[in-house]
Amino acid sequence: MGKQWIMVPVAALALAGCAGGSSTKSAADGTVTGELKEWEVSVDADSAAAGQVTFEITNKGTIGHEFLVVKTDIADGEIPVDGDHFPEDAEGITVIDEIGEFPAGETQSLVLTLEPGAYQLVCNLPAHYGAGMHTSFIVE
Numbered sequence: 001m002g003k004q005w006i007m008v009p010v011a012a013l014a015l016a017g018c019a020g021g022s023s024t025k026s027a028a029d030g031t032v033t034g035e036l037k038e039w040e041v042s043v044d045a046d047s048a049a050a051g052q053v054t055f056e057i058t059n060k061g062t063i064g065h066e067f068l069v070v071k072t073d074i075a076d077g078e079i080p081v082d083g084d085h086f087p088e089d090a091e092g093i094t095v096i097d098e099i100g101e102f103p104a105g106e107t108q109s110l111v112l113t114l115e116p117g118a119y120q121l122v123c124n125l126p127a128h129y130g131a132g133m134h135t136s137f138i139v140e
């Protein structure tokens with residue numbers, strides 16, 4: 001009886017160790033699956049090899065969102081906004097392409113050829129970037 005009580009914390013620690021990994025995950029076959037919602041952009045890989053990258057993006061929010069692939073060395077979330085969004089021709093950023101605003105519940109895909117560098121995946125609808133709709137992405 002006493003022994004079982006001792007074993008429980010050990011198993012819990014082992015699980016915590018697995019879940020705590022913060023290592024980056026590369027898109028295995030060049031496909032990145034992601035979600036948009038209020039107020040978050042989340043993807044299942046935070047890097048990909050240079051070349052063709054396919055983004056499969058689902059709007060899991062309750063309102064429309066857009067999905068922009070922005071090449072920039074500016075830190076995640078730090079692109080200077082002018083009013084409620086950042087100008088898409090601003091210095092220090094290149095908007096590679098985008099999925100224009102699409103409704104909640106839909107999935108859209110975007111196939112791009114990406115060069116190595118630092119990127120941000122964002123929604124730039126009014127106030128959405130500032131509210132947290134951005135994540136960093138690396139092309140190696």
Ligand SMILES: [Cu+2]
Nearest residue numbers: 065066123128
């Ligand atoms: Cu949005």
